[in-house]
Amino acid sequence: MTDQSTTKFSYTLKATDGRARTGVIHTPRGDIRTPAFMPVGTAATVKAMMPESVAATGADILLGNTYHLMLRPTAERIDRLGGLHKFMNWDKPILTDSGGFQVMSLAGLRKLTEKGVTFKSHIDGSKHELTPERSMEIQKLLGSDIVMCFDECPALPADRKRIAESMRLSMRWAQRSRDAFGDRPGHALFGIMQGGLEADLREESAKALREIEFDGYAIGGLAVGEGQEAMFDCLDYAPGYLPEDKPRYLMGVGKPDDIVGAVKRGVDMMDCVLPSRSGRTGQVWTRHGVLNIKNARHQDDPRPIDENCTCPACQNYSRAYLHHVFRSNEMISGMLLTWHNLHYFQEIMQGMRDAISEGRFDAWEADFHANRAQGDI
Numbered sequence: 001m002t003d004q005s006t007t008k009f010s011y012t013l014k015a016t017d018g019r020a021r022t023g024v025i026h027t028p029r030g031d032i033r034t035p036a037f038m039p040v041g042t043a044a045t046v047k048a049m050m051p052e053s054v055a056a057t058g059a060d061i062l063l064g065n066t067y068h069l070m071l072r073p074t075a076e077r078i079d080r081l082g083g084l085h086k087f088m089n090w091d092k093p094i095l096t097d098s099g100g101f102q103v104m105s106l107a108g109l110r111k112l113t114e115k116g117v118t119f120k121s122h123i124d125g126s127k128h129e130l131t132p133e134r135s136m137e138i139q140k141l142l143g144s145d146i147v148m149c150f151d152e153c154p155a156l157p158a159d160r161k162r163i164a165e166s167m168r169l170s171m172r173w174a175q176r177s178r179d180a181f182g183d184r185p186g187h188a189l190f191g192i193m194q195g196g197l198e199a200d201l202r203e204e205s206a207k208a209l210r211e212i213e214f215d216g217y218a219i220g221g222l223a224v225g226e227g228q229e230a231m232f233d234c235l236d237y238a239p240g241y242l243p244e245d246k247p248r249y250l251m252g253v254g255k256p257d258d259i260v261g262a263v264k265r266g267v268d269m270m271d272c273v274l275p276s277r278s279g280r281t282g283q284v285w286t287r288h289g290v291l292n293i294k295n296a297r298h299q300d301d302p303r304p305i306d307e308n309c310t311c312p313a314c315q316n317y318s319r320a321y322l323h324h325v326f327r328s329n330e331m332i333s334g335m336l337l338t339w340h341n342l343h344y345f346q347e348i349m350q351g352m353r354d355a356i357s358e359g360r361f362d363a364w365e366a367d368f369h370a371n372r373a374q375g376d377i
């Protein structure tokens with residue numbers, strides 16, 4: 001356990017291979033090996049997982065949601081109870097999103113102004129407001145180690161004018177987030193680049209964020225329906241607009257091949273609900289591709305999901321059993337499939353960290369794609 005009193009927040013770049021990077025983010029609550037995949041713990045839990053199980057998959061950090069926690073149980077209550085780490089029994093780093101993205105995707109009756117956004121809770125219809133200042137206050141009450149700026153991610157389809165206006169609003173909110181965050185040693189504030197798929201707007205956004213100065217820089221506004229090719233086209237230039245000596249976080253990405261392509265293009269941190277959410281629907285991600293355990297062809301299959309996987313699901317259970325408990329809607333189904341998926345995602349990250357360190361990323365990537373059959377396996 002790192003000495004929380006003296007360790008500041010810092011990033012050490014250890015090796016590069018092409019544009020791919022590997023390094024370590026040092027925080028008072030522990031180190032984060034990059035490239036890193038960050039499981040999402042929306043309502044103070046990674047669904048169907050105990051915190052110690054999340055740690056056992058190899059996760060160094062998990063994510064929380066300002067939007068969900070401000071509505072229930074409220075940030076003030078979590079603060080009174082000792083903060084989010086104590087509340088959810090996770091003593092490693094936590095990153096929290098700033099809430100604006102979730103408001104636009106989940107809440108009702110939203111009103112967006114220069115000041116911020118007002119909305120009605122999707123839980124009970126109560127009225128709330130989020131501003132850069134309030135978002136910083138909530139994330140401070142939660143005690144998160146990495147705080148995200150309050151931003152706006154424009155809904156697609158959007159024309160260039162709308163994307164430019166939205167990005168410039170987010171840059172004004174980034175300055176207000178910075179001012180409200182203040183000086184909190186050991187805690188980090190990340191700026192969020194916007195600008196859609198417009199290279200010049202992305203560059204303008206990066207320039208604005210660099211002038212404000214942040215501990216890390218996120219790439220927002222991607223994986224919002226543009227498709228993998230357009231996302232990769234944007235990632236061919238956007239990470240390069242950001243400082244080399246700070247971590248780069250691609251928000252809300254993605255499937256295994258999205259993650260590999262993003263790391264190849266210089267991304268250091270990613271998050272996605274996919275491994276946990278899809279695990280609960282029976283979708284299982286493996287080195288040979290994706291399968292769905294509810295398919296009848298698994299009902300008599302004595303083999304594990306993946307003979308080469310060291311997770312508890314693959315070590316101790318057959319496909320037939322996992323098919324049975326999924327079909328029977330037993331809780332252990334979501335637990336075991338989520339564990340396997342998170343374990344597999346972390347295995348991909350460890351594979352890339354090793355490959356980049358040893359200068360063999362291209363060979364690792366070729367092997368990764370060669371192993372993936374099409375469709376069910």
Ligand SMILES: NCc1cc(CSc2ccccc2)c2nc(N)[nH]c(=O)c2c1
Nearest residue numbers: 063064097101153220221222223251252
């Ligand atoms: N990939 C789409 C996406 C996802 C998230 C959510 S990432 C997340 C989710 C849960 C917990 C922590 C982070 C975003 N968050 C912000 N603030 N801005 C974006 O542009 C954006 C785009």
Ligand SMILES: [Zn+2]
Nearest residue numbers: 309311314340
């Ligand atoms: Zn497994």
